[in-house]
Amino acid sequence: MAGLMLAQAPSFQNPSSAPSSIDKPAAVSPAEMSINSAFWGSSIKLNCSPSHALCKASKADRRAAGLSARCDATKVMAASTAMSGTPVRSTSILVVGATGTLGRQVVRRALDEGYEVRCLVRPRPAPADFLRDWGATVVNGDLSKPETLPAALVGIHTIIDCATGRPEEPIRAVDWDGKVALIQCAKAMGIQKFVFFSIHNCEKHPEVPLMEIKRCTEKYIVDSGLNYTIVRLCGFMQGLIGQYAVPILEDKSVWGTDASTRIAYMDTQDIARLTLTALRSEKADRKLFTFAGPRAWTTQEVINLCERLAGQDAKVTTVPVGVLKLTRLLTRLFQWTNDAADRLAFSEVLTSDVIFSAPMADTYVTLGADSKDTTTLERYLQEYYTNILKKLKDLKAQSKQGDFYI
Numbered sequence: 048m049a050g051l052m053l054a055q056a057p058s059f060q061n062p063s064s065a066p067s068s069i070d071k072p073a074a075v076s077p078a079e080m081s082i083n084s085a086f087w088g089s090s091i092k093l094n095c096s097p098s099h100a101l102c103k104a105s106k107a108d109r110r111a112a113g114l115s116a117r118c119d120a121t122k123v124m125a126a127s128t129a130m131s132g133t134p135v136r137s138t139s140i141l142v143v144g145a146t147g148t149l150g151r152q153v154v155r156r157a158l159d160e161g162y163e164v165r166c167l168v169r170p171r172p173a174p175a176d177f178l179r180d181w182g183a184t185v186v187n188g189d190l191s192k193p194e195t196l197p198a199a200l201v202g203i204h205t206i207i208d209c210a211t212g213r214p215e216e217p218i219r220a221v222d223w224d225g226k227v228a229l230i231q232c233a234k235a236m237g238i239q240k241f242v243f244f245s246i247h248n249c250e251k252h253p254e255v256p257l258m259e260i261k262r263c264t265e266k267y268i269v270d271s272g273l274n275y276t277i278v279r280l281c282g283f284m285q286g287l288i289g290q291y292a293v294p295i296l297e298d299k300s301v302w303g304t305d306a307s308t309r310i311a312y313m314d315t316q317d318i319a320r321l322t323l324t325a326l327r328s329e330k331a332d333r334k335l336f337t338f339a340g341p342r343a344w345t346t347q348e349v350i351n352l353c354e355r356l357a358g359q360d361a362k363v364t365t366v367p368v369g370v371l372k373l374t375r376l377l378t379r380l381f382q383w384t385n386d387a388a389d390r391l392a393f394s395e396v397l398t399s400d401v402i403f404s405a406p407m408a409d410t411y412v413t414l415g416a417d418s419k420d421t422t423t424l425e426r427y428l429q430e431y432y433t434n435i436l437k438k439l440k441d442l443k444a445q446s447k448q449g450d451f452y453i
């Protein structure tokens with residue numbers, strides 16, 4: 048039986064964190080990463096530059112050091128060619144991060160459009176039954192356990208990667224080490240299309256670890272030689288429900304800022320629809336798109352909209368941007384709060400008077416999609432409040448109790 052060995056993922060170089068944490072190797076021994084499978088005809092070793100400076104080094108530097116992503120990709124390419132011959136249906140998709148906000152919409156949409164959808168899901172006490180109920184196949188796997196990945200990719204044509212580390216988890220383990228392992232595996236196993244979700248303007252904020260990781264991952268995918276589509280996103284409308292819509296309805300405090308940052312939020316259903324459109328179009332091969340909602344909103348405008356639709360004034364606690372910056376500096380002083388500081392760095396960008404939006408006209412033309420089909424924030428929140436207020440009214444009609452909370 049043949050073996051496949053995934054080499055250790057290169058560590059992500061984060062300029063703002065201590066070298067000791069940067070160079071920490073992935074906590075998986077080579078022995079643990081050996082996988083046997085009847086599907087592979089040869090023993091393959093995927094090489095990834097062990098000097099880690101993949102993203103930072105110039106091409107010349109990398110050439111001089113004899114280690115380039117391209118060079119590694121060439122080896123991988125030869126390996127995957129050797130393995131070709133297992134036909135896969137172009138409708139077979141693997142969704143990674145299928146239980147997430149965007150991932151589940153991608154699964155739903157893909158199933159509706161007739162794709163055969165397999166979901167890579169971490170083992171959990173409460174299984175993700177809804178994915179099976181919808182008609183998807185669920186396989187257990189974990190990006191931070193590379194040995195679990197190859198089996199999930201067998202028979203797959205396209206990977207749609209919607210995963211990202213949950214807030215309570217270290218960013219690098221999933222978003223860098225895990226993604227590098229997934230990309231290497233995809234290349235080795237001849238995956239024919241790889242869709243990756245990134246963050247708008249990530250290249251402009253190297254001080255924010257997640258944005259720098261996204262930029263590096265984009266580059267890693269491009270250099271890998273995989274056929275890819277990269278989609279940069281600005282923000283999800285779904286995130287506004289828990290942050291503003293529900294607390295305002297419940298008369299609870301919401302956080303505001305004094306910044307004039309604008310974000311062009313998008314409904315994840317629209318992101319899923321456009322992503323599936325891109326999947327069918329050769330024009331989206333080896334392309335990077337930015338998907339943005341129809342209008343960019345400040346926090347205050349979102350709050351005003353929720354107040355109007357909920358028929359209720361918001362209790363707003365305003366956090367001055369200066370306080371946010373100071374908190375980040377303080378959290379940096381303590382080793383154990385590094386992750387909190389990394390996440391605050393992101394909040395800092397979101398409060399730095401930038402506009403997270405991009406023109407979409409060319410994208411709609413390229414994808415042959417109609418901008419009128421994209422949900423506006425007014426319509427999205429209007430539908431949410433109409434549904435929720437109707438449910439509350441029905442509940443009240445069935446009970447003598449006067450007050451209901453959601």
Ligand SMILES: NC(=O)c1ccc[n+]([C@@H]2O[C@H](COP(=O)([O-])OP(=O)(O)OC[C@H]3O[C@@H](n4cnc5c(N)ncnc54)[C@H](OP(=O)(O)O)[C@@H]3O)[C@@H](O)[C@H]2O)c1
Nearest residue numbers: 144145146147148149169189190191210211244280282283
């Ligand atoms: N949210 C935004 O506003 C926003 C903005 C720009 C870009 N994006 C990007 O859009 C994509 C989707 O984001 P999202 O907000 O939908 O994410 P999310 O709701 O936080 O979901 C994350 C998904 O990743 C999975 N995951 C985490 N660690 C994993 C691991 N070790 N192995 C396998 N799966 C793992 C989670 O599984 P579990 O259920 O097991 O935790 C979950 O399914 C991400 O790439 C994100 O960076 C999001």
